[in-house]
Amino acid sequence: MGREHLLGIEGMPAERIKLILDTAESFKEVLERPIRKVPTLRGVSVANLFFEPSTRTRVSFELAEKRLSAELVNVSAASSSVLKGETLKDTARNIEAMKVDIVVIRHSAPGAPHFLARCLESSVINAGDGAHEHPTQALLDLLTLRERFGELKGLRVVIVGDITYSRVARSNIWGLKRMGASVALCGPPTLMPLRVEGMGVEVYHNLDQALQGADVIYVLRLQLERQKEGLLPSLREYTNQWGITAQRLTKLKQKFIIMHPGPLNRGIEITPEVADGPYSVILDQVTNGVAVRMAILYLLSGGKVEG
Amino acid sequence: MKAEAQLLVKGGRVVDPASGLDQVADLLISEGKIERISEPGSELRAERVIPAQGKLVVPGLIDIHTHLREPGREDEETILSGSQAAVAGGFTAVACMANTQPPIDSQEGVRFVLERGREAFCRIYPIAAVTKGLRGEELTEVADLVRAGAVALSDDGNPVSSSQLMRRALEYSKAFGVSIISHCEDRDLSSGGVINESFTSTLLGLGGIPSLSEEVMVARDIQLAQFTGGRLHLAHLSTAGSLELVREAKGKGVRVTAEVTPHHLILSDEQIRASFDPNLKVNPPLREREDVDALREGLADGTIDCIVTDHAPHSSEEKDVEFDAAPFGIIGLETSLGLILTELYHKGLLDLKPIISLMSTNPARILGLPGGDLRPGGPADVTIIDLEKEWEVEPARFKSKSRNTPFGGWRLKGKAVVTIVGGRIVYQEGV
Amino acid sequence: MDRKILDGGDIKRILVRMAHEVIEVNRGAKDVVVIGIRTRGVYLAQRLAKIMEEIEGVQIPVGSLDINLYRDDFQTRAEQPVVGRTEIPFDVLEKIVILVDDVLFSGRTVRAALDEIIDFGRPKAIQLAVLVDRGHRELPIRADYIGKRLSTSRHQEVIVKVREEDGVDEVILSEGVEA
Ligand SMILES: [Zn+2]
Numbered sequence: 001m002g003r004e005h006l007l008g009i010e011g012m013p014a015e016r017i018k019l020i021l022d023t024a025e026s027f028k029e030v031l032e033r034p035i036r037k038v039p040t041l042r043g044v045s046v047a048n049l050f051f052e053p054s055t056r057t058r059v060s061f062e063l064a065e066k067r068l069s070a071e072l073v074n075v076s077a078a079s080s081s082v083l084k085g086e087t088l089k090d091t092a093r094n095i096e097a098m099k100v101d102i103v104v105i106r107h108s109a110p111g112a113p114h115f116l117a118r119c120l121e122s123s124v125i126n127a128g129d130g131a132h133e134h135p136t137q138a139l140l141d142l143l144t145l146r147e148r149f150g151e152l153k154g155l156r157v158v159i160v161g162d163i164t165y166s167r168v169a170r171s172n173i174w175g176l177k178r179m180g181a182s183v184a185l186c187g188p189p190t191l192m193p194l195r196v197e198g199m200g201v202e203v204y205h206n207l208d209q210a211l212q213g214a215d216v217i218y219v220l221r222l223q224l225e226r227q228k229e230g231l232l233p234s235l236r237e238y239t240n241q242w243g244i245t246a247q248r249l250t251k252l253k254q255k256f257i258i259m260h261p262g263p264l265n266r267g268i269e270i271t272p273e274v275a276d277g278p279y280s281v282i283l284d285q286v287t288n289g290v291a292v293r294m295a296i297l298y299l300l301s302g303g304k305v306e307g
Numbered sequence: 308m309k310a311e312a313q314l315l316v317k318g319g320r321v322v323d324p325a326s327g328l329d330q331v332a333d334l335l336i337s338e339g340k341i342e343r344i345s346e347p348g349s350e351l352r353a354e355r356v357i358p359a360q361g362k363l364v365v366p367g368l369i370d371i372h373t374h375l376r377e378p379g380r381e382d383e384e385t386i387l388s389g390s391q392a393a394v395a396g397g398f399t400a401v402a403c404m405a406n407t408q409p410p411i412d413s414q415e416g417v418r419f420v421l422e423r424g425r426e427a428f429c430r431i432y433p434i435a436a437v438t439k440g441l442r443g444e445e446l447t448e449v450a451d452l453v454r455a456g457a458v459a460l461s462d463d464g465n466p467v468s469s470s471q472l473m474r475r476a477l478e479y480s481k482a483f484g485v486s487i488i489s490h491c492e493d494r495d496l497s498s499g500g501v502i503n504e505s506f507t508s509t510l511l512g513l514g515g516i517p518s519l520s521e522e523v524m525v526a527r528d529i530q531l532a533q534f535t536g537g538r539l540h541l542a543h544l545s546t547a548g549s550l551e552l553v554r555e556a557k558g559k560g561v562r563v564t565a566e567v568t569p570h571h572l573i574l575s576d577e578q579i580r581a582s583f584d585p586n587l588k589v590n591p592p593l594r595e596r597e598d599v600d601a602l603r604e605g606l607a608d609g610t611i612d613c614i615v616t617d618h619a620p621h622s623s624e625e626k627d628v629e630f631d632a633a634p635f636g637i638i639g640l641e642t643s644l645g646l647i648l649t650e651l652y653h654k655g656l657l658d659l660k661p662i663i664s665l666m667s668t669n670p671a672r673i674l675g676l677p678g679g680d681l682r683p684g685g686p687a688d689v690t691i692i693d694l695e696k697e698w699e700v701e702p703a704r705f706k707s708k709s710r711n712t713p714f715g716g717w718r719l720k721g722k723a724v725v726t727i728v729g730g731r732i733v734y735q736e737g738v
Numbered sequence: 739m740d741r742k743i744l745d746g747g748d749i750k751r752i753l754v755r756m757a758h759e760v761i762e763v764n765r766g767a768k769d770v771v772v773i774g775i776r777t778r779g780v781y782l783a784q785r786l787a788k789i790m791e792e793i794e795g796v797q798i799p800v801g802s803l804d805i806n807l808y809r810d811d812f813q814t815r816a817e818q819p820v821v822g823r824t825e826i827p828f829d830v831l832e833k834i835v836i837l838v839d840d841v842l843f844s845g846r847t848v849r850a851a852l853d854e855i856i857d858f859g860r861p862k863a864i865q866l867a868v869l870v871d872r873g874h875r876e877l878p879i880r881a882d883y884i885g886k887r888l889s890t891s892r893h894q895e896v897i898v899k900v901r902e903e904d905g906v907d908e909v910i911l912s913e914g915v916e917a
Contacts, residue, residue, distance in 0.1 A: 010510070019820070026804065026821040033824075035857040038807040068807075089628050109631035110512045111583030130631070131512030167512060193509035295821075298807075302818035 004300055005117045005124040008133035009174040017179060021143050023295035024288065030067065031291060041070035044301050047100040049075045049091060050127070051107040056262055057127050057136075060286070061104050064293035070301075073100065088112060092119050102300060105129075123300045131165045137261055138171035140292040142179060144284050145216065148257060153180030158210050160242060161220030161269055162191040168261045169220060173199050186210035187220075187242055190231040207242055211252055217279075219244050219260045222269045235268055244270045246277070257281050312354060313337050314730055318347050319359030319691060323366055324664040325680030334364055336687040339730035343683055357725060357732075359691055365663045366680050367399025367429075367688030367728065368644065369670040372463070372488075372542060372566060372615035374636070375401075375431075377423060379408025384620040384708050386420065390427035392618075392640040392707035394734035397723025399688035400430035400671075400678060401618075401640070405441065406464035412436035412447045417455040428733045429726075430688070432458040432676060437476050437487060443468050446476060453483045458674045461488035463542055466524055468494055473528065477537025486538040486564070486674065489528050491549070492591070496520035501631055503592040507576040511583070513630065516592050518546040525549045529556040532563055540673055541565040543617050545591040547601030554610045564612040564673050567602050569646040570637050572614075574713065575599050585626055585633035586713040589619070606657060606665060613670040614662075616643045620709030641705050642714050648694060648721030691725035693736075698722055739913055743896075744886060746907035749869065752885040753782070756867055757789040759883050764834055767794040769862065771830065773801040775839040775851050776822050781900045782869060783838040801826035803837075808850035824854070831859040836883075840898040842868040845879035870909055872896050 009017075030038055046065050050058050058074075065072045075091060088107065095103060096119075104125045105113050110132035117124040128134040145152055157176050163169045163185050176183050177200050184202040185192065197203055204210035211217060222238060232238050244258065258270070258279045266272045275282060314336040321332040321344060328344070335342040335351050345351055375389040384392075386403070393401050403420065405411035411420060417433045424431025435457035439445045443465060452460070460480060467473045467489065476487050497520035502508050504515025525541060529552060532539035544550060544565050553565050576593045578584075587593060605611040619636025626633050644666070651657040667690075671679025678688040700717045702710040726734035744752070761767055767790050774783025780802040787798040804822040837851055848866060855864060867883035872890045888911065890896065895914040901907050 023821050026823050029823050029825070030807070033857065034859055037857070039853065040807040040809075088632070107629065109629040111631075112629040114583045115629045129512075133512070165512075170510070170512060194504055194515065195506045196509050198506045199510070298821065299818050 003121065003123045004302075005113070006135055006296055006300060007113050007117060007124065007126050009135045009138050009171045009178070010133065012174070012178065014178050017139070017142065017175060020139055020292065020295050020299065021146055023299060024139070024143050024291040027291040027294040027298070028288070030294070031287070037067050037069060039069045040298060041065070041068040041301055043071075044101045045071040045073065045099070046102045046104060046297065047073045047075055047095055047098070049095075049103060049105045049107075051087065051105070051112070052128070054106050054128065056286075057106060060289040061127060061293050063290050064297055067290070068294055068297055070102075070297065073098065088115065092116055095122065096120055102297060125296060125300065128167055131167050131170070133171045134167040134261075135171050136289070136293055136296060137168050138175040139296070140285055140288040141172055141218070141259060141261075142175050143288045143292055144259065144281055147284070147288075148281065149215065152176065155181040155215045156184070156213055157181050157216040157218055158184045158186055158214040159218045159220065160186045160207065160210070160244065162222055162226060163187050163196060163220070164191045164193045165223065165226075166220050172218065173201055177201075184210050184214075188232060188238070191226065208248065208251065211248070213254055214252070214256050215254070217244060217256055217258050219258065219270050221261065221263065222265055224265070224268075239268055243268065244274050246271060246273050249274065249279070259285060262286070314687070314727070314732070315351055315353035315356045316359050316364055316689065316691065317356050319362045319364035321364045321681065322659055322663055323681040324660050324668045325366070326682065328681070329660065334681065334689065336689070336727070336730045339687050341681055341683050341685050341687050344681065357691070361693075362724065363659070363692040363694055365690050365692060366667045367678055367690050367726065368397045368666045368723075369400045369676060369679060370398050370616050370618070370640065370643070371402040371459075371613065371670045371674055373401045373403050373618040373640065374406065374464075374620065375403040376407060376620055378419065382708070383622050386423040386427050386431055388706065388708045389618070389620075389640065390424075390429045390431060392638075392705060394428040394726040394728065395706045395723070396641040397644045397690040397692065397726055398429055398640060399690065399726060399728045400432065400676060402432040402434050402458055402674060402676075404434050404461060404463045405436040406462070410436050410441045411457075412439050412441070414451050414455040417452055417457050421456050429728050430678075432674065434459045434461050434463075434488065436460065437462045437467055438472065441465050443472065446472070446479060449480055449483055449485070453485055457485070458676060459486045459488050459540070461490065461542070463488060463490040466490050466492045466494060470527060470531070474531050474535060477531055477535040477539060481535070481537050484675070486540040488540045488542050489524070490542045491521045491524035491528060491544075493520040493523045496523065500592070501588060502579055503576040503594045505576055505595050507580055510580065516590070518548055518594065518598070521546055521591055522548040522552065525552045529553070529561055529563055533559070533561045536562065539563045543568050543571065543591055543615070544602070544605075544611070545571045545594050545598060547598045550601045550605045550610055554605070554608075557610065565605075565610065566613045566615045567606070567611050568615055568617045569639060569643050570713070572599065572602050572606070573646055573650050578713070579630075583630045584713060585628060585630050586637065586711050588630060588633050588635055589637045590635035603651070603656060606651075606661070611665070612673060614643070614647060614665045615670070616640050618707075619711075620707060621711045623710055626711045636711060638705075638707050638709050638712050641707060642700055642712060642719070644692070645698065645700070645719035645722050646714065648692075649719045652694070653720050687727060687730040689727040690723050691727075692721065693724045694721045696720070696722045696724065741911045742908055743870070743888060743911050744909040746901075749885075749907045749909070752869065753785050754789055756883045756885065757786055757793060760786075760836055760865070760867070761790060761793060763865070763882070767796050767798055769832065769834050770836060771799045771801065771828060771833045772836045772838060773803050773826065773855065775837070775847060776802055776804045778898050778900050778903060779839040781902045782840060783836075786836070786838060786867065799828040801828065803851055803854055805847055805850040805854055808854045810846060810850070826858055829859060830855060830861045832862050835861045835864045836867055837864055838867045840869050841896050842866070842871045842879075842881050843874060845875045845877035848879050849877050869898060870896055
């Protein structure tokens with residue numbers, strides 16, 4: 001296996017992150033051209049395997065692929081009639097037969113992209129694997145932050161919400177820490193994974209305390225199932241304790257921005273006025289998503305690797 | 308393989324923990340029984356002589372926790388293929404769990420296993436279910452099962468979740484002198500889990516199975532055993548907390564015994580980090596380094612009574628998938644002895660006599676099985692071990708029908724080279 | 739053995755001459771825009787535009803082009819080249835584009851640049867200006883304005899230095915390494 005993959009941010013060197021962000025910046029310019037398309041990946045085939053419904057990420061990848069003139073195959077794989085394990089393996093076999101250069105995979109099982117990377121010749125891009133990682137999301141977030149602040153080093157980022165089930169949180173913690181930012185987590189103890197401090201983050205349960213001095217408030221989506229699973233007594237209480245409201249923000253003395261990976265549960269983890277308000281960079285995140293994914297596709301499609 | 312009328316194992320180092328014997332000696336087998344152990348160079352004669360100079364001669368190894376998958380999943384293992392794997396790993400007897408398809412919860416089931424066992428390479432002892440259909444609702448007919456030949460009762464694969472039912476099982480089985488083997492897992496606490504809940508599960512985003520889910524049940528079962536006076540054997544303990552509970556119970560004189568597997572004694576959950584290797588997915592899950600250390604300590608101080616494989620074959624079709632979707636289980640019959648010798652004996656952590664106790668003498672006593680010693684007049688179940696033999700684990704060459712081991716490619720030191728069951732040579736290295 | 743082909747003075751004179759040629763051919767600088775190919779073509783483009791502005795007394799827009807996304811060889815490369823920014827802050831529609839590069843060799847870079855410019859809009863014309871034409875074309879491409887023609891062998895290297903990037907203006911012919 002000589003192919004390069006993007007499986008996670010964990011362990012990614014700072015220079016690599018910087019190269020991806022720099023490349024993405026160049027691609028942002030392509031997105032502003034009259035013809036928002038370049039012939040770079042002509043002849044490269046990309047398969048999008050989405051085992052979980054995710055319109056945003058899939059559309060963002062598709063757009064990135066089209067802008068680069070790649071051939072794309074959408075393999076819709078979510079089928080409840082088939083046993084979980086069988087689908088991925090069968091799909092892998094089909095892909096192998098199709099001679100696809102790059103596989104983009106979204107799957108509910110952590111490590112599913114690693115499984116594909118083990119059994120395929122193609123480059124594999126993790127578009128979110130369960131609660132494990134979502135590297136392209138973290139990279140687009142880093143790009144957004146770099147545009148806003150110029151420098152990631154020294155930023156204080158507070159990630160608020162359901163950390164246990166969040167691949168976005170994990171990838172962002174790795175990326176932010178690697179680029180020299182400090183990270184604090186805040187959420188209910190039942191949604192805070194065991195010994196997460198070991199990742200080099202501070203843990204808070206009180207939101208007002210956590211937000212002191214925050215440059216960035218990163219709000220995670222709360223899956224409404226959490227309440228049914230007994231991890232939360234009620235959504236109302238969640239919103240009161242950990243919801244980002246304008247009222248709470250007025251207490252802050254520093255300047256800050258608000259980020260969210262989408263889709264939003266307006267009125268639950270974030271109020272509409274905050275999501276659409278002046279601190280919000282949520283739409284920049286979406287634009288940067290396409291540029292970052294173009295950059296990754298471009299960098300991974302580099303030539304035949306010997307060996 | 309025809310039994311020789313007489314067999315002489317000559318010049319090996321004979322270690323028999325039951326009698327305290329540890330010396331170079333000749334071992335004479337006659338008519339399937341141990342006839343005599345004599346000073347080396349004695350004038351013993353036999354039709355067939357096995358030279359054992361430089362080798363270890365021990366009572367045949369006994370594994371009281373295996374899953375042989377017959378009936379139901381003969382594609383993964385059969386009693387015959389499992390027994391062939393067993394003798395290749397130095398085992399002369401195995402007890403097999405009841406969670407087959409259908410489960411062994413009736414006399415017919417027990418007889419079926421015994422019937423198949425007659426053609427097997429080693430002795431096969433059926434363990435019958437505690438509850439009908441392993442459903443955890445009604446007790447099986449213990450008296451009938453024991454009469455048919457069941458050596459213990461266990462719903463292994465599942466816990467007996469109902470405390471009331473577990474109490475009844477421990478009480479009722481007292482009348483028939485069999486142990487209840489408990490797979491300790493609180494399914495409420497472990498639900499959704501696929502690996503140990505720890506920093507590793509936090510990093511990987513995989514569902515965690517907390518140590519608690521085992522310990523809560525160990526504590527419950529110990530209380531129930533103490534109260535009922537029933538015989539409780541705790542399967543595959545994996546956490547430091549469980550060990551502490553067992554140590555304390557034994558101190559109070561509770562009738563409880565405990566087992567541990569080689570994988571829990573050697574691997575920890577960090578191994579999953581690099582690879583997401585489904586071959587590392589097992590229940591109970593691989594725990595942390597501190598747990599591994601506690602288990603090793605438990606071997607040394609007698610808190611743990613025996614080492615078992617929990618040999619759990621799975622087809623590669625089912626096992627070679629993404630981690631979440633893979634079934635739990637590791638096979639171990641062909642690697643157990645080599646791993647224990649390599650990782651514990653050769654690293655100076657455990658001596659030979661306790662190892663043989665843990666792998667032969669004690670398992671026989673826990674379930675009241677024949678063998679486990681080299682007493683003259685006893686069955687001639689003998690394992691000859693080359694302690695220095697270096698070998699590589701090659702799953703493709705396993706006798707087992709399955710390949711699900713995380714130890715493929717490991718270099719091990721120490722291996723069974725001859726296995727004798729009832730005076731018959733059932734396995735010989737290189738033959 | 740390296741040989742200096744052009745010095746700072748030579749380059750300056752060449753650019754002045756080219757500026758006059760461009761103005762002459764196009765009868766003034768109306769509708770003329772200049773686009774340089776990254777990296778050194780950009781500096782040459784800026785200088786050329788400046789000279790023309792001085793001559794004609796009009797503003798001439800200058801853009802820069804990174805052609806990496808239009809290359810035809812990326813699948814055979816071991817690693818992807820770093821992508822720089824393309825900046826064309828004006829409309830090319832109906833303009834006369836003077837495309838500037840330092841060296842014209844196989845013609846593949848120019849092919850990529852032509853494709854890229856056309857994706858920005860339909861210019862009235864594209865004319866190519868190069869400081870050095872060293873021959874060995876692999877595509878049917880020729881330059882409209884040539885600073886210096888140089889006959890070279892394939893293994894030789896033409897090294898263009900500009901003061902903005904390299905601190906000095908010069909062109910050197912190096913023997914390179916025999917392939
Ligand atoms: Zn079990």
